[in-house]
Structures are given as structure tokens and as C-alpha cells.
Amino acid sequence: MAGVRLEHVYKKYPGSDLASVKDINLDIKDKEFLVLVGPSGCGKSTTLRMIAGLEEISEGKLFIGDRLVNDVAPKDRDIAMVFQSYALYPHMNVYQNMAFGLKLRKFKKADIDKRVREAAKILDIEHLLDRKPKALSGGQRQRVALGRAIVREPQVFLMDEPLSNLDAKLRGQMRAEISKLAKRLETTVIYVTHDQVEAMTMGDRIVVMKDGIIQQAASPEELYNHPTNIFVAGFIGAPSMNFIAGSLNDKGGELRFKADGIDVVIPEGKAKVLRDKGYANKEVVLGIRPDDFHEEPVFMEASPNTIVSAHIDVAENLGHEMILYLNGIGTQAVTARVDGRSTLREGQNVKLALDMNKAHIFDKESELNVFEN
Amino acid sequence: MSDWEQLQHILNCPIIAEDLLVSDHSEWTNLEPGMVLMEQAESLKAVWRVDYRTIRQLTIKRSTWTDTERALVQWAITQQAGQGLTSSYELDSKSDNERKSRALGEWIVQQAAIGGMETIPGSLASDGRLYAEMIPFLLETDQAAEASALSDLQKLLASFLDEDVIVIPLKAQEWLVLAPVSLMRDTLEERDDQTDMLEESLVSIGSGLHEMLASEWIGECHLAVGRPIKPVKSIVQSVILLQETIELGRIYDMGSNIHLPWNMHLERLLISIPENVRLRYVEQAFGRSDVFMEPETLSTLETFFALDCNVSETAKKLFIHRNTLLYRLDKLKQESGLDVRVFRDAVLMKIILLLYKVTKRT
DSSP states (O other), X not given: OOOEEEXXXXXXXXXXXXXXXXXXXXXXXXXXXXXXXXXXXXXXXXXXXXXXXXXXXXXXEEEETXXXXXXXXXXXXXXXXXXXXXOOXXXXXXXXXXXXXXXXXXXXXXXXXXXXXXHHHHHTOGGGTTOOGGGXXXXXXXXXXXXXXXXXXXXEEEEESTTTTSOHHHHHHHHHHHHHHHHHHTOEEEEEESOHHHHHHHOSEEEEEETTEEEEEEOHHHHHHSOSBHHHHHHSSSSOOEEEEEEEEEETTEEEEEETTEEEEOOHHHHHHHHHTTOTTSEEEEEEXXXXXXXXXXXXXXXXXXXXXXXXXXXXXXXXXXXXXXXSSSSSOEEEEEETTOOOOTTOEXXXXXXXXXXXXXXXXXXXXXXXX | OOHHHHHHHHHXXXXXXXXXXXXGOGGGTTOOTTOXXXXXXXXXXXXXXXXXXXEEEEEEOOSOOOHHHHHHHHHHHHHHHHHIIIIIOOOOHHHHHHHHHHHHHHHHHHHHHTTOOOOOOGGGOOSGGGGSOEEEEEEEESSOOOTTHHXXXXXXXXXXXXXXXXXXXXXXXXXXXEEEGGGXXXXXXXXXXXXXXXXXXXXXXXXXXXXXXXXHTSSSEEEEEOOOBOHHHHHHHHHHHHHHHHHHHHHHOTTOSEEOGGGOHHHXXXXXXXXXXXXXXXXXXXXXXXXXXXXXXHHHHHHHHHTTTOHHHHHHHTTSOHHHHHHHHHHHHHHHSOOTTSHHHHHHHHHHHHHHHHHHHO
């Protein structure tokens, strides 16, 4: 197994002035499960394809282990790939599909057999080894594609949206299995997804990308609690963080955030940072997650300076939680998540307290998180 | 007594016959089979090929000759050199097959360039498989191929398909692969819609082949798959069609590496329209072609058309909410005046989209 290092990597397509991927610097540790996440066109798949050798690197260096592999063919990089549009070999049975790569590399028959059967056992497809791909379900085919990668025992696994062709239930199941598998095989995995839930649940570290640039690379907890900018804050977490444009008013020893329908006090610790950085009496963007709205009387009593009033446009009860779509705070709809046992209903006016200790303040121009930069 | 011993006896002078390796004598590398080099000084020397690796050199030590003697010796040597071709010539089968493939490839390229519809001439059609039904695959790579690419590819395909395939090199980075139709037996099913089934089966084999070539051979490559043909009759037409399919695929279907001729009818028609007519049409039909400059609009429309204008499936495929997709389509309707959920507008938009792509490309 090995780590992967990208140093100032760029990708420019012929005929295009703009780079699709810009100045990527990443040090992926041996045995790390790294997830590249971002919206379509953010450069995550291009980055993975450059690591795989399927796209040429326009500029910069790529190391697998200590070896510079910019000019090494995909087959010689000691990697295994599982892509969204994986294709099994239709004329071979499952066993042959998994064994083919090893056969080409002139492994002994006994070794091939051992590896294929071990991988099949891990993936629970031992009973399918004689079947042809057309006789398999979507989930089984996905397992075979994984098996074909596993038997190679590569230094690095590369996966590009490998679960996107599966239905939601199977996707959840396979997500857990891939995580388990990565731990069991103790191998480095680089995994591309558009799905932040997949990223949060699978990755040791997540790299959030936008417009070909890394926005933030951090652990799931770090990304959720300490997003570096508005994009990351909005991308990670479902429902998304609420953003309310307003101003910070420093009056009577209190720093307050004010906008239409909201006037709340910033806690002292955060206020000090904001004052020190010159944000007092300036326009900013408040970021608050749906989870940080509270209707519990205890919380309301303890935080009288952070209470807001709003109208409930829609209330979605999911059983264990209720999602409220609120009107009247700032200029856009705001989402709050409360306990599923709440008695709140659509059409009601409601008072909720914000946990301002967990709030974020973003610079209006640069969109950077004031507390994290 | 050997032929040379008999000649030595008739001429009454020493004759020395030596077999030499071509690799040790670069001056004879270009000596074609059947060709004899002769020179006469103090002795008469003749050189000809025995096989691909070996040259025979004959030295007859005699300074004075009558015309009859010289003619007799020349006839004997020519006979020996010619005999070598038919009887004692040791064919290196691997090199010979490669030579035949290359010769056939050169002929196909020449014919394709002039749009020829010829059947393969007998001298190039010695391989009986060219008379049977075969599936044609055209393979193109952007990476420079190594000198051993042809034999590497042959070995790889033989191992992968476990069938007797023919690989014909066309250009430096382009190969025609002919695989027997028996390859489809595992992917065909008993169904009524035979045409759809055949195409599905070919797509399935093509996808597997592409995946294998990308990961186990040269990296990214483009592959076009055709319906089965009898190569001896229609190999040139098939190559022309597959080359055109890859060319169209690279323009119109940039995200894909597997290109199918039966999916390119409209594209083939549109690319034949002269550029000035195309531009005029786009301008007239749709003043604001800059709407397509948005990658989001392009990908939305491509996915929407690929999924037969199904809103739910498109939203799912694009990982966006159905309402987000509807918002995008409404926005496009406002900007272009075309509602792609209506058949008539969808057809027009599809044509404009294709024309835009080819216009942007040229």
C-alpha cells in the first residue's frame, strides 16, 4: 500500500484557456480513505482520472508512494479503478472477470484461485462465481466490479461514483460495505462522489472542490463544524446551513446581528474575535445550521437574546425529526430542524432560539468564515 | 550429391555456400525474397534470402567464363533462390501474419481514402476468416503506441476474448479488430426484438472491451462497434463508417468513448450541411446560441435528451431535485423560446444543439 501526493497539479484541455483543475496540492496518506466531493463540473472526476492515468497532467507532479508517475501508463501504476460506468466482461463468468487482470500479469493459477475466492468471500459473491454478468442484479454486478479491483491488491483504489447506478437502499448498504472493506484491506482509497452524505459517512478526510479548486480538505467533523467559506458551509450538511445577510451593530457593549426579522446578540467570545478583526458595524453573512434552532423552553429561557419569530410555511415530520420551512427571518426562507415530537404545525407563528455559539459569520465580499481564517 | 556439389563438378572450380544472419549484415536488410544480388570480379558472388533471418552467400572462384557457363550459373542460382520461396523457405509465421495484416491494412486505408467499394483482392484474402461473419471494432488512441503495439494488442485480445481475432493496423494509432460472431452467444437472449438485442449485445461487448483496453493496455481510447459484416466483401465500407462514427462521437458525444453508428444518424446528416448554411440556420432559428455556453445548460439538455425527455429520470441522473430541473427548463424556455418538454421544440432544440457543437468545433 502507498500514499498519493499531488503537487501543484493543473489540468487544461486543448483549446481551452481556463484550467479545469487548478493548483491541486494533496498529500493522501497510506491507508487513508479520502473523498473528493463537489458539484458537477468541480474537477473531482478529472483529478481522479489524472491519478488513474486516464487524463494527462498538464502541469505539476503526481507521486504514488515515492514514485513519480506522471508518465507511467495506467496499467503500470499499481492502482485499481471502479467507475460509475463500470463494464463487466460480458463473455466471461464472474470468476473469469475477477481473474483476468491477474492472468494477464502472469500470476500462478493457484494464486489467482486463492485471491479470487478470498475476494468473493469478502464480497459475499462466492455463489455467483459461475454466473455470467447478464444473470446478475445491479448490486451483484457492482460487487463483481469491486472484486475485480480487490484481487489486484493494488497500492491504491480509485472509485468514481461507484454507487450512483444503484437504488437508494442498496446504495446505503454498499456504502457501509465499502467502508468496512477499506478498513479490512488496509488500503488507500480515493473516492469521488457528489453526495455529501456519502462523503461524510465514508471519508477519513474530505476534499471539497468547486470550479477546479480545493475549497477545504479536512475531517468530516472539521468540515461540518468549521467550514472555511460559505460554499463549504452550504455544501456540507443536509438540510443546508441557512445564510442571512445583515449587519453587526456594536452598541451598549453588545455586538448584535441585525437583519429583517432578526436581532440577536453575538456571544462574548465570538464578539471579541469579530471586533478584533474589524467587523463591528459592518455588513456580514450569518450562517446557522437548521439544528441550531431550538424550541425547548429551557433553551429559550437561557437565551432570551437570540430569539426570533417566524411563520411556518411548511412542516415536514420525518418521525424522528421535523423540518420547518420558515418565513420572516431575513429575505429568504430559513430551515429549522426540531424534535419529531414537536407540536408545531404548518401556518403557525413560532418563536425559536438560535444557538449563537454555533453560528458562523462570513465576510460579505470574500465569503470566508471570519472565525476560521 | 547437393546441387552445388554437382555444379562444382561441372565447372571444375571451388564453390563455397555460406548461410549468414541478416542481423549481422545490415547491408542486406532490404533484400527481398526472390531477389538475387550478383557481382563478378576475381570470383562470382551471389546473395539471396533463405528466410527472414538468413541470407545465403555463394562464391564461385573462377575468373574466366564463357557466356554459356555464366548463363547456366545464373539460371541455377535464380532457380535456387526461387525454390527457397516455395519449398525451403522457412516461414516465420508470426512475422508473416503481421506482414499480411499490415499489407491488408495499407490496402484498406488506400481504398477508404478513395471511397473504394472493392472486395479484398485474393492476394490479401488468404485468411479464411475474412470470408466468415465477423464483428468489426475500430480502435483509436490519442497516446503514441509503441513499436510492439500490434503484437501486444493481438496477444491481449486473444487472451481476453479467447477467440480467434484478426487485428489489422490501419494508421499509427488506429486498429481494426475483427472478432467472430460467436462472441455474442453469451450476451444474446431469446427475445423478439432481434435488432435491439443485437445492438445491446454489441454495446455490452464493446463496453467490456473498452474497459479492458483502458485499464490493461494503453489507457483511454475510443472504440466504435459495427454490426457483423463479411470482411472480404465490405471491410472498406465498414472501416469508413466506423472512422466516421468515432469522428462524430468525438464532436457530438464528448463524454463517451464508445461510439455506435446506429446512434449517429442525425449527426451524420447534420455534419454534411455546409458550414455557412449551418451558421445561418442557427442564427435564424435561435438568435442566442450563447445560451449553450453555460456548461450546466449543455449537460442538462444532453441528459434530458439521452433519457427520452423524462424529467424524473433526468433529475435523478443529474443528482438534482425535480423542481430544480423544471426551473432550468423554464429558464431555457424564457431565453430561447423553446420548451423542450414539447416534442416539436425538443426536436428543434436537439438539432440546434448538434449544430452548435459542430459549429463550435469548426
